Amino acid sequence: xxxxxxESVQEAKRALxxxxxxxxxxxxxxxxxxxxxxxxxxxxxxxxxxxTELAKALSRATGRELVRLQCYEGLDEAxxxxxxxxxxxxxxxxxxxxxxxxxxxxxxxSSDFLxxxxxxxxxxxxxxxxxxxxxxxxxxxxFEAMLLELLSDFQITIPELGQVAAxxxxxxVLTSNDSRELTEALKxxxxxxxxxxxxxxxxxxxxxxxxxxxxxxxxxRLVEVIxxxxxxxxxxxxxxxxxxxxxxxxxxxxxxxxxRETFTRTMSIIVKHRTDIDLVAERVGMxxxxxxxxxx
Amino acid sequence: MSAxxxxxxxxxxxxxxxxxxxxxxxxxxxxxGEGVAVGTSEILDAFxxxxxxxxxxxxxxxxxxxxxxxxxxxxxxxxxxxxxRYFFRAxxxxxxxxxxxxxxxxxxxxxxxxxxxxxxxxxxxxxxxxAMVAGDEDALRDLARLALAAFGRGEGxxxxxxxxxxxxxxxxxxxxxxxxxxxxxxPPIDRDQLTGFERHLxxxxxxxxxxxxxxxxxxxxxAELDRALPTSPTxxxxxxxxxxxxxxRRLATLGHEQRGRNRGASVDVRRTMRASLETGGVPLRxxxxxxxxxxxxxxxxxxxxxxxxxxxxxFLSVLHALHDSFRxxxxxxxxxxxxxxxxxxxxxxxxxxxAQKISSEGGVADVSGYTDYGRVWLEFLxxxxxxxxxxSTVIVLGDARTNGRQPHAEVFAxxxxxxxxxxxxxxxxxLYWNYGDSVMAAYERHCxxxxxxxxxxxxxxxxxxxxxxLPAPE
Numbered sequence: 032x033x034x035x036x037x038e039s040v041q042e043a044k045r046a047l048x049x050x051x052x053x054x055x056x057x058x059x060x061x062x063x064x065x066x067x068x069x070x071x072x073x074x075x076x077x078x079x080x081x082x083t084e085l086a087k088a089l090s091r092a093t094g095r096e097l098v099r100l101q102c103y104e105g106l107d108e109a110x111x112x113x114x115x116x117x118x119x120x121x122x123x124x125x126x127x128x129x130x131x132x133x134x135x136x137x138x139x140x141s142s143d144f145l146x147x148x149x150x151x152x153x154x155x156x157x158x159x160x161x162x163x164x165x166x167x168x169x170x171x172x173x174f175e176a177m178l179l180e181l182l183s184d185f186q187i188t189i190p191e192l193g194q195v196a197a198x199x200x201x202x203x204v205l206t207s208n209d210s211r212e213l214t215e216a217l218k219x220x221x222x223x224x225x226x227x228x229x230x231x232x233x234x235x236x237x238x239x240x241x242x243x244x245x246x247x248x249x250x251x252r253l254v255e256v257i258x259x260x261x262x263x264x265x266x267x268x269x270x271x272x273x274x275x276x277x278x279x280x281x282x283x284x285x286x287x288x289x290x291r292e293t294f295t296r297t298m299s300i301i302v303k304h305r306t307d308i309d310l311v312a313e314r315v316g317m318x319x320x321x322x323x324x325x326x327x
Numbered sequence: 328m329s330a331x332x333x334x335x336x337x338x339x340x341x342x343x344x345x346x347x348x349x350x351x352x353x354x355x356x357x358x359x360g361e362g363v364a365v366g367t368s369e370i371l372d373a374f375x376x377x378x379x380x381x382x383x384x385x386x387x388x389x390x391x392x393x394x395x396x397x398x399x400x401x402x403x404x405x406x407x408x409x410x411x412r413y414f415f416r417a418x419x420x421x422x423x424x425x426x427x428x429x430x431x432x433x434x435x436x437x438x439x440x441x442x443x444x445x446x447x448x449x450x451x452x453x454x455x456x457x458a459m460v461a462g463d464e465d466a467l468r469d470l471a472r473l474a475l476a477a478f479g480r481g482e483g484x485x486x487x488x489x490x491x492x493x494x495x496x497x498x499x500x501x502x503x504x505x506x507x508x509x510x511x512x513x514p515p516i517d518r519d520q521l522t523g524f525e526r527h528l529x530x531x532x533x534x535x536x537x538x539x540x541x542x543x544x545x546x547x548x549x550a551e552l553d554r555a556l557p558t559s560p561t562x563x564x565x566x567x568x569x570x571x572x573x574x575x576r577r578l579a580t581l582g583h584e585q586r587g588r589n590r591g592a593s594v595d596v597r598r599t600m601r602a603s604l605e606t607g608g609v610p611l612r613x614x615x616x617x618x619x620x621x622x623x624x625x626x627x628x629x630x631x632x633x634x635x636x637x638x639x640x641x642f643l644s645v646l647h648a649l650h651d652s653f654r655x656x657x658x659x660x661x662x663x664x665x666x667x668x669x670x671x672x673x674x675x676x677x678x679x680x681x682a683q684k685i686s687s688e689g690g691v692a693d694v695s696g697y698t699d700y701g702r703v704w705l706e707f708l709x710x711x712x713x714x715x716x717x718x719s720t721v722i723v724l725g726d727a728r729t730n731g732r733q734p735h736a737e738v739f740a741x742x743x744x745x746x747x748x749x750x751x752x753x754x755x756x757x758l759y760w761n762y763g764d765s766v767m768a769a770y771e772r773h774c775x776x777x778x779x780x781x782x783x784x785x786x787x788x789x790x791x792x793x794x795x796x797l798p799a800p801e
Binding site for chain 1: 364366368369372375376379380386387390391393394395397398399400403597600601604607608651674
C-alpha cells in the first residue's frame with residue numbers, strides 16, 4: 032500500500048477507525064500531527080489502554096511497516112541499534128587471503144557486516160515505517176540519552192561508518208507506563224499524549240467493533256461492570272483488551288445477562304491477581320443480580 | 328526575532344489571526360511562571376502544530392497546544408487551568424472591540440439603553456438558540472461570554488444563580504417552542520440544551536466575580552489551590568525527585584572499588600571473539616562480562632508523629648521519590664509503633680493519594696501521638712533484622728525526640744551493626760539536637776552519618792557526602 036499522509040484530523044481519525052482503532056479527539060489529533068510534523072510521539076497512560084495498539088493501528092492506517100523495539104532493563108545499543116557481525120567479519124578475514132590489510136579493514140567495516148537492530152532498521156528502511164519503542168520507562172536513563180540523536184535528527188552515528196541518516200521519515204511512537212519519570216530532554220523532542228481508560232460510550236463502541244455479535248444491551252452492561260471494577264483500588268485494573276476478551280467469552284457462553292453467577296465464573300478473565308479477585312468478588316459481584324432460576 | 332522565522336519544520340508557520348503569535352508567547356510565558364518547563368523548541372513545535380490544525384476549532388487548538396507544550400499529567404493540569412483563564416481574557420478584549428456592551432472594563436460604566444443595544448440582545452438570543460439546537464459547545468461558550476459582556480460586568484446582583492436567570496430571561500430563552508424569527512421556525516429547545524448554556528453562563532459569571540472582587544495577581548490562585556503539595560519549608564516534588572535519582576546512582580556504585588578487580592567475573596565469549604579480530608582471530612585478550620552493580624537494598628524509616636508534622640510532608644515526598652528510583656526499597660512509617668508502607672507507595676503513583684492513604688490507613692498505632700523510638704527499634708529488629716545484611720542501607724528520617732521514653736540506643740546499635748550503612752536525616756537544625764527530649768547524640772554515635780535535612784538543598788548535601796564517602800561532619 033502506498034504511504035498516505037492524512038489531510039486533516041478528522042481524516043486521521045477515520046483512517047484509524049477503519050483499521051479497528053477508535054481514537055478519541057486528542058489521540059487522533061496527535062497522530063495527525065505526528066504524521067505531518069515528523070515529530071516522535073510519547074504516549075503515556077495506565078497499562079492496557081491501547082498505547083501499543085495505537086502504534087500498530089497507525090502502521091495499518093498509513094500502510095507502513097511496523098518496526099518494534101521492546102524495551103527492558105539492561106537493553107543496550109548492540110540490541111537496539113546495530114552490532115558488527117563478527118562471525119562474518121572473521122570469515123571475511125580468513126577467506127580474504129591475498130587482499131591487503133587496508134582492503135580488509137575497509138571491507139569488514141562496511142554496511143555488509145552490520146547487523147541491523149530495530150532502530151537501525153527503521154532508519155535504513157527504503158520505505159517509510161512506523162517505529163514503536165515500547166515501554167521506554169523500563170530502560171535506564173543512559174539508553175534514553177542514546178535515543179536523543181535518533182529522535183531529533185533521525186540519524187545514528189556509527190564510529191566506523193559515520194552518520195547514517197534516515198532516507199525516509201519514520202513515524203516514531205514511544206510508550207511509557209509512567210513507572211518512572213522520563214528525562215526532560217526526551218520529552219522535549221516529543222509530542223505528548225496521555226491515554227486514559229475510555230468512557231462508557233467509547234468503550235462500548237470499541238467492544239462492539241471487535242465483538243459485533245454481542246447484543247448492545249449486554250455490551251453496555253459489560254462495560255458498566257468493567258467500569259465499576261476499574262473504580263476499585265486494584266493491583267491491575269482490567270484493560271480494554273480484557274474487556275474484549277470478556278465480551279467474547281460471554282458470547283461463547285451464550286450469556287444473556289451479567290448476573291452474579293456468570294460474573295463469578297468468568298471474573299478471572301478481567302481480574303488477574305489473587306487479592307484483586309477477592310476484592311472484586313466482594314465489592315462488585317455482590318451488587319449484581321442473582322441468576323434467574325436454573326431453567327432460564 | 329519572531330518565533331516563527333526560523334522554523335525548521337518546512338514552510339513557515341502561519342502566524343494566524345493578527346496578534347495571535349504574541350498571545351501564544353504570552354501564554355507560554357505564564358506557563359513558565361507556573362513552573363511548566365516550556366522551551367523555545369516547544370514553542371516552535373506549538374506553532375508548527377497550530378499550522379496543521381484549524382484555528383477556529385477550539386478543541387483542536389487546545390489539544391495541539393497541549394501535545395506540544397504540556398509534557399506530563401501535572402503540566403497538563405496547569406495548562407488546562409491557565410488556558411481557560413488566558414484565552415478567556417483574550418475573548419473578553421475581543422468583545423469590547425466589537426462593541427457588544429460598552430464600558431464594562433472601565434469599572435462598571437452604565438451599559439447603554441439605546442435601540443442599538445436592544446437589537447444586539449435580540450440577535451444574541453437568536454444566535455444562542457441556534458447554537459443550542461446545533462449543540463455547538465464552542466459557540467455557546469463564546470456566546471455566553473458575549474452575553475455577559477453585553478449585560479455589563481458587575482451590573483448584576485452579585486449572586487451568580489440570580490444573574491444567570493436574569494440574563495436568560497432578558498435574552499428570551501426558555502424551553503418549549505420558540506418565537507418565530509427571520510430565519511424561520513426553530514425547533515423547540517429542551518431542558519438539557521438550556522442547562523448547557525446556563526452552565527457556560529454560570530462559569531463566566533463566576534470567573535467574572537472572582538476577577539472583580541478579589542483582583543488576584545494572575546499566578547496566585549494556581550499556586551495556592553493546585554500546586555500546594557509539598558508545603559512550607561519544602562521545595563517542590565520534582566526537586567526532591569532529582570536529588571534522589573542522583574542518590575540512586577551514587578548508592579549503586581558506592582563501595583565497589585574495594586572488591587577484587589576481576590573476582591568472579593565471567594568471560595564474555597562474544598566480546599572476546601570480537602576483540603580477537605584485532606589479533607587476527609586469536610583470542611589473546613579475554614573480555615569479561617561487565618559486572619552489574621549489586622542492587623542496594625534500602626530500608627527507610629520515617630517518623631510521622633506530630634512533632635515533625637511540618638517536615639513529614641517533605642519526608643513523605645523523599646520516600647515517594649525513593650520508591651520511584653529503587654525497586655528494592657522497603658519503607659516504614661512510625662509513631663509509637665512501626666508499620667510497613669511499601670505497598671502503599673508501590674500501588675499509588677500520585678503523591679497526594681499516597682499522603683492521604685498513609686495518614687488514613689498507614690496502620691501506625693497512634694494512641695498518644697508521641698514517638699516511641701525505643702519501641703520502634705525493638706519492633707524493627709525483631710521483624711526485619713534477619714533480612715539486614717552488609718549490603719543494606721538503612722535511612723532514618725526523624726527528630727530523635729523520644730518524649731522521655733527509653734531510647735534503647737543499644738538496640739539501635741545492633742541494627743547499625745547488621746546493616747551495611749545507616750544514615751539519619753533530622754529535620755531539626757543541628758543547634759537543637761540534644762536539647763529537651765532529643766537524644767540524637769545517643770543514636771548518632773552508631774550512624775554512618777547524621778544530617779540536618781528539611782530542604783532539597785540538605786538532601787543534595789546528604790547525597791554528596793554519601794557519594795564522596797566523606798565522613799559525616801562531627
